[in-house]
Amino acid sequence: MLNSFAFFGAIETGFIYGLVALGVFISFRILDFPDLTVDGSFPLGAAVSATMIVAGINPLIATFCACIAGAAAGLVTAWLNVRLKILHLLASILTMIALYSINLRVMDGPNKALLGVETLLSPLDNLSIPYYIAYPIAFGIVILLVVAALVWFLKTEVGLAMRATGSNERMAKANGINTGRMVLMGMALSNALVALAGALFAQSQGSADVTMGVGVIVIGLASVIGGEALLPKRTLLMWISACILGSLLYRLVVAVALNGEVLGLKAQDLNLITAILVTVAIVAPNWRSYFKGSRA
Amino acid sequence: MRKQLLKLTYLSLASAFIAAPALAAAPAEKHVAITQIVEHPALDAVRNGVKDVLKENGWNEGENLKWNYQSAQGNTATAAQIAKKFAGDQPDAIVAIATPSAQAVASSARASNIIFSAVTDPVSAKLVEGWDKPGKNITGVSDLTPIDKHLGMVKEVLPSAKKLGVIYNPGETNSVSLVKLINEFAPKHGLEVVEAASPKSADVQTATRSLMGRVDAIYLPTDNTVISAMEGVVKIAEQAKIPLFAGDTDSVKRGAIAALGFNYYEVGRQTGNMLVRVLNGTSPGDIHVEGIDKTELFVNPEAAKRMGIELSPEFIGKAKEIIK
Numbered sequence: 001m002l003n004s005f006a007f008f009g010a011i012e013t014g015f016i017y018g019l020v021a022l023g024v025f026i027s028f029r030i031l032d033f034p035d036l037t038v039d040g041s042f043p044l045g046a047a048v049s050a051t052m053i054v055a056g057i058n059p060l061i062a063t064f065c066a067c068i069a070g071a072a073a074g075l076v077t078a079w080l081n082v083r084l085k086i087l088h089l090l091a092s093i094l095t096m097i098a099l100y101s102i103n104l105r106v107m108d109g110p111n112k113a114l115l116g117v118e119t120l121l122s123p124l125d126n127l128s129i130p131y132y133i134a135y136p137i138a139f140g141i142v143i144l145l146v147v148a149a150l151v152w153f154l155k156t157e158v159g160l161a162m163r164a165t166g167s168n169e170r171m172a173k174a175n176g177i178n179t180g181r182m183v184l185m186g187m188a189l190s191n192a193l194v195a196l197a198g199a200l201f202a203q204s205q206g207s208a209d210v211t212m213g214v215g216v217i218v219i220g221l222a223s224v225i226g227g228e229a230l231l232p233k234r235t236l237l238m239w240i241s242a243c244i245l246g247s248l249l250y251r252l253v254v255a256v257a258l259n260g261e262v263l264g265l266k267a268q269d270l271n272l273i274t275a276i277l278v279t280v281a282i283v284a285p286n287w288r289s290y291f292k293g294s295r296a
Numbered sequence: 297m298r299k300q301l302l303k304l305t306y307l308s309l310a311s312a313f314i315a316a317p318a319l320a321a322a323p324a325e326k327h328v329a330i331t332q333i334v335e336h337p338a339l340d341a342v343r344n345g346v347k348d349v350l351k352e353n354g355w356n357e358g359e360n361l362k363w364n365y366q367s368a369q370g371n372t373a374t375a376a377q378i379a380k381k382f383a384g385d386q387p388d389a390i391v392a393i394a395t396p397s398a399q400a401v402a403s404s405a406r407a408s409n410i411i412f413s414a415v416t417d418p419v420s421a422k423l424v425e426g427w428d429k430p431g432k433n434i435t436g437v438s439d440l441t442p443i444d445k446h447l448g449m450v451k452e453v454l455p456s457a458k459k460l461g462v463i464y465n466p467g468e469t470n471s472v473s474l475v476k477l478i479n480e481f482a483p484k485h486g487l488e489v490v491e492a493a494s495p496k497s498a499d500v501q502t503a504t505r506s507l508m509g510r511v512d513a514i515y516l517p518t519d520n521t522v523i524s525a526m527e528g529v530v531k532i533a534e535q536a537k538i539p540l541f542a543g544d545t546d547s548v549k550r551g552a553i554a555a556l557g558f559n560y561y562e563v564g565r566q567t568g569n570m571l572v573r574v575l576n577g578t579s580p581g582d583i584h585v586e587g588i589d590k591t592e593l594f595v596n597p598e599a600a601k602r603m604g605i606e607l608s609p610e611f612i613g614k615a616k617e618i619i620k
Contacts, residue, residue, distance in 0.1 A: 005384025006377070009404070013373055109469050111395055113422035115402055132380065132404070205376050206403030207421070209396050212372035219373070254374060258366055258381050267367045268335065270374070 006255045008132045012204065014244075014251035015139035017219055019197035021227070021243035022150060024220035026190040029239075030154070031166040031183060033081075036092040036217050038194045040099025041073040043213040045195025046202035047103045050112040053203075059120040063199045070195020073099060074187035082180040096213075103210050110210045112202075119203040135204055142200070143244055146193065151237050162186050194220075222278065223247035229282040253277040323354045326575050327362040329382040331401065332393035334370040338560040339393050342413050345564020346391055346571060353572050362387070372396060379404035389574050391567065392436075395421050402434055409574050412436030413567040414560065417473070418585055427585040435580040437567045441518060441543055442556065442588040443477040447485045449556055449593070450541050453600075453611060454513055460487045461511035461538075463494055463503050463529065465521035474517040474543070497525040504532045511538065516552065518543045526550055530599075537604035548594040549619050553603060554611075556591040563588065592616040 002010070020038060027035035045066040052062035073095055080091035104110065124134040153159045164172040165182040172179050194216070202208040227246025233239035257273040260266070265273060283290070330346065332339045343365065347357075355361040364387065368375035375397050382390050383405035390410045392398040398412035402423055410433055412423055418438055424430035427438075450457060462478055464471040475491065482489045490511050494503035500522055507514060514533060516522055522529070523544070530551035533540040542548060545557035566589050574580055596619040600607045612618060 003381065003384030005404070006381040009377055009380025009383075012380075013377055017373065111399075111421065113399060113420065115399060115422035117422070131406075132383070201373070201376075204403070205372070205400055207396065207399040209372060209399075211370070211396070215371055251373075251377065254377055255381065258378060261364065267365050268369075270367065271369050 002255055002259070005132050006258070007252075008136050010251040010255035011248065012132075012136040012139055013201075014248035015136060015143050016197050016201050016204065017223065017251065018143050018244040018247040019146065019193050019200070020216055020220040021223035021247045022146060022240065023190040023193035023197070024217065025224050025240065025243045026150075026186055026193070028221065028224060029166070030163055031186045031190075033078075033088050033166075033183065033187065034092070035074075035077060035187065035190065036089065037073055037077045037095045037099070037187075037191055038217050038220060039213040039215070040096040040103070041070040041191040041194045041213075042198040042201075042216045043103050043208065043210060044073055044099050044106070045070050045198030046208035046212060047106040047112065047198075047210070048195070049199035050114050050202045050208035051106055051108075053114060053117055053119055054112060059118065059122075059203070063120055063196065063203075066195050066199035067192040070198070071188040071192040073195070074189070074191030075184055077191075078184040078187035082183050099213075100210065103213075107208060107210065112208045113206065114203060114208070115206040120200070121203050139200065139204075147237075147240055147244065150240060154236060158182075158185070219247075219250060223250055226250065226278060226282050230285065249281055250274075250278060253281065322360060323575070325360040325362070326355060326389075327364070327385070327387040328355075328389055328391065328571065328575075329364040329366075329385060329387040330391040330393070331366045331368065331375070331378045331382065331397050333368050333372075333375055333397045334394075335367055339414060341560035342393050342564035342567065345561045345566075346413070346568040347564075349565050349568025349572060355575075368397060372400075375400045376404070383408060389571055391571060398423055398436070406433070408433060409580050410434040410436075411567060411571055411574060411580060414439045414563060416440050424585055427587075429582060430585055431581040433580055435570065435583040435585055437563055437570065437586045438588075439558075439560070439563055440587055441474060441477075442558070442591060443474065444481045444484070445556055445588075445591055446515065446541070446543060447478070447481050447487060449554060450513055450515060451485045451487070453541075453554065453605070453607065454539060457512040458486070458488060459490055459511045459513075461490045461492060461507035461514040462517065463492045463500065463507070463514065463522050464517055464519045465495055466493050467495055468519055468521060471517055471519040471522075474519075478515070478517070494522055497521055500525040501528040501532060504529045508532070508536050508538070513539045513541060516540070516542045516547060523547060526552075534599075534602045539600065539603045539605050545592065545594040545617070548596045548599075548617075551599050552596065553600045553605070553607070554593065554595045554615075556593055558588045558591050562590040566590070594619065 027033045048069045049062045049066040053059050077092045077095040080086045081088045125131050127134050161177045162182045165179045169179050223246035224243050227242030231242035357363040366378045379400040390408050392401040392412045393414050395415050398415050418424050492503040492506050494500045540552050542552035542555040545555045548555045593615045594617045595615040597607050
């Protein structure tokens, strides 16, 4: 049903958005902080990296700066919440809408093209395997490194303190944890990952666009929650891997839904089919329990 | 019964032979993949234009045309996935409508024939290196305002005009690039450009007054700041008897003398004609990138009178719409 371009393309996009899922996992699950900043920090990462690459700066440095910019965006949201006591949702919305203007400033327009420009991915074009297979492999390696680093970090003293802040802030405070600092740090980390995703996406896609942030949070949440339904969260590694799995599943579903014309469906039905397929994929493994009427 | 069946078979065989020459005239089956970033009246019109031209050239969906249409529904990630699907489907040509979709397709489908449409600036979008003979596998139609034609229209109404005033907000990126184009094409029409900046709607009248006595005509580009306060410009132009032209047709209803507009269905038809050439074997790299070809003239003869000129019947005769 899927051609190899579409399949590997779905894996590639799934891995990139897997980074978004990890970012959302940190804010939403670890810190218990519903964060909409990602709708702005994703295009911010894309804008910063694209603008710097076009200006002739080394793509690696440009991508690193994109992460720093994302971290700064996360810090602003956390600061609005921790220091100015603005409700977390509102704080993140404020940063998100501000970032729209900032992204226009960064790119000096709504779009920054990277087609034909030397990017981080350019070396992959000259390998013996075709580029559409090389890209997902490269992103897979990035994901592996990030997941390993994240699992390690969340088991360090600081990581444990961050998890404690999210699960019970008063208890954490009573144990001498500076919870405000934990929120600042976690939000910076979360948005740095999302900005990294934006930077990689822009380089694989050939452009940064101010509209590319629309709905990023929705996809991130869908990946985190969908992944949890697919994999039991027995260990930290499994819980984190579930996010990536959720993101891959979502992208594969979109790729399948794009073939809707086989079923007589039209282009306008795409989002509906995606929603139905994701529901089926999440429910199917446990379908027996729904018929037994058990309420686990 | 059997006889009847036999008869039917003969009949169908015979008709097949009769139809054979007609079939030969119909073009061979083609697969066209078309994508747009979002559902939008202008972009949908482009798509319909493309399809209608294919039909006129003998390609009908379901018969000898595989028409694969996908919308990214506003989502960039989906646009990337659509581009990859198309790359793998290997259609005879991919049509990508609007900049983000075109960039996604250009980056993924490196071996396909690609035609973009409704992309304002294909060069800065890095889709092509230049408008002439783009090379590689991609070409298309830009929906950039046809400034050249607009200035030609000013000259047609006022052959003796030497100095053209332009009022715009330097803070609007779109206007800045339009003014750059005006400066580029003005010498070709024997015009000298006098710029007047209006950073806010409240400054529009001051900017217009600054042009008095220094210009033979005023042209308003599609600048949101200036157009929103356009009545102020009209008032001064009428008092000072300076002909006022606009870049958009709505402004003609509000008191400008004339404007050349375009519609996206025609942009689609232009794209469709390009697509037909590609389907017939021309490489996209050998086809020049095209700007808006067909324009629609809107005129307002009463406004012209108020600004002290009489429009010639030939000029009014060319108008698609005459505002009274």
